[in-house]
Amino acid sequence: MDNERLQYLLVRVRSSSCSEEEMAELNEWYEQLDDGPEQLKDWIEEAGGKEKLVDQLYANFSKKIAKPRNRSVASITRLSVAATIAFLLGAALLYYKFQNESIPDRSGMAQSKIQSDTNISKLTLADGTKINLDDAAIGELYHKDGLSISKTDSNSLTYRSTVALKPVTDPKMQFNTLDIPRGGQYKISLPDGTKIWMNSASTLRFPVTSNGRDRLVSLTGEGYFEVAHNKELPFKVITGDQQIKVLGTHFNVKGYPDEKLISTTLLEGSVRVSRYSSGESKLMIPGQQANLFQNSSHIALTKANINQVVAWKNGYFTFDNESIENIMNTISRWYNVDVVYVGKQSGERFGGSFSRKSDLAEILHNLEELGNLRFRIKEQKVIVSGTSEQ
Known part of the structure; x- marks a missing residue:
């Protein structure tokens, strides 16, 4: 798609006049953006420069949040793929525009910009050896008995x-554990070709030997899986009271x-989900x-908002009709802050999308504009209160 056509479609989305055919065309373009924010930034420059687009999209964003709300739900948009594009561009552009500017002093937030650039992760081997992945240099970390572990970039392990x-008996099975703290994110590629993206505050326990029956891993937190097909060795994921059984597929699991x-x-293929306590499976x-x-x-099986679910993997927060408690749970894990609530919350619900590279204070400022909330950052805490408590 050429730049002129793409700009036309984005204008149509902004003005809510996009036809179904145009939305489908925009969806197809969006799905081909495999390189994330960097490719998006390149396109912005090619499409006429960020200044013009920033002004247009930020003006549109300001109009949306300034509209009087005659209902309890404060929502920027229903975040389908095409409808999200304009907001994602706006969020990305706002980051580029404001990353070198100071945040105005609002509720004490200007003095505390807590960034999300801390990826401190730890790998524990079967023999108890612990490797600090944050300090480890890129290259091979371990090589023994035919198994090689390498750090391939700052956030990837292979x-x-x-x-x-050769299959071994259960007592001889060996497992490694990958711990991702708050503020971190990691990708791991297993020997069978399976790829797993780990979100903040998550732990993965996985085998480095085989029992000849299955590939069983345990997850606490959130992970996105692209499982290599092997009909002889089904892949199983245990999270709390749930087990997922797959042969080869793409799916996301969240269980904090x-x-x-x-x-x-x-997202792709098929899986069977089972509940240990009731024996039910679907x-x-x-x-x-x-x-x-x-x-x-x-x-309970429901229709999924795929873009919202995998936004974290693609570098965004995406919220659709979410409570402030759910939003702050996500924010606290990524920005490594604790959240304290003062007074009774209004029960408002919010929608929107933000880059995970955004400054915390800027995200909180936008949430203040959307609802009857105030935020104050004090050391490693975010204090949330209603406007009536100010």
Whole structure:
């Protein structure tokens, strides 16, 4: 798609006049953006420069948040793929525009810009050896008994097996553990070709030997999986009260201990989700999300908002009709801050998308504009209060 056509379609999206055919065309372009924010930045420069687009998109964003709200839901947009594009561009452009400017003093936020550039992650080997991945140099970290572990870039780990794995009995199984703290993110490639992206505050326990029956991993937190197909060795993921069984597929699992929900979202292939406590299991198809709530014994299948689910992997926060508590849970994990609530919250719900490279104060400023909330950053804490408590 040439730049002139793309600019035309973005204008159509901004003005809510895009036809279904034009939305489909824009979706197709968006799906081809495999290189994320850097490719987006290149296109911005080619499409006429960021200054013009910043002014247009920021003006549109300001109009949206300034509109009187006659309902309790403050939402920027229903975040379908094409509808999200204009906002993603706006968020990315706002980051480029404001990254070298000071934030105005609002609720004490100007004096504390907590950035999200701390990726401190740890790998624990089967023998108990711990490797600080943040300090480790790029290159081979470990090589023994035909297994090689290499750090391929600042946030990626690759396992390779130079010999065929012979099945061992369960007592002799060996596991490695990858711990990703708050503020971190990592990608790991396993010897079978499976790729896993780990979100903040997550832990993955995975085998480095084979039992000849399956490939069983345990996840706490959130991970996106691209599982290599092997019908002889099904891939299984245990998260809390849930087990996922797959042969080869792409899916996202989110199950943080401090949340009352485990959600599995299927993008490609098929998986079977089972609940240990009730014995219930359901087969999923692409586009579905399986939800396991603590206060229910059933597995609920719903239609998934794919773009919202995998936004973290692509470098964004995307919220759609979310409570401030859910939003702040996500923010606290990425920016490595604790959240304190003062007074009773309004119950408002929010929608929007922001780059994960954005300054925390700028995100909180935008949330203030959208609802009856105020934020104050004090050391490693974000204090949330309603406007009536100010």
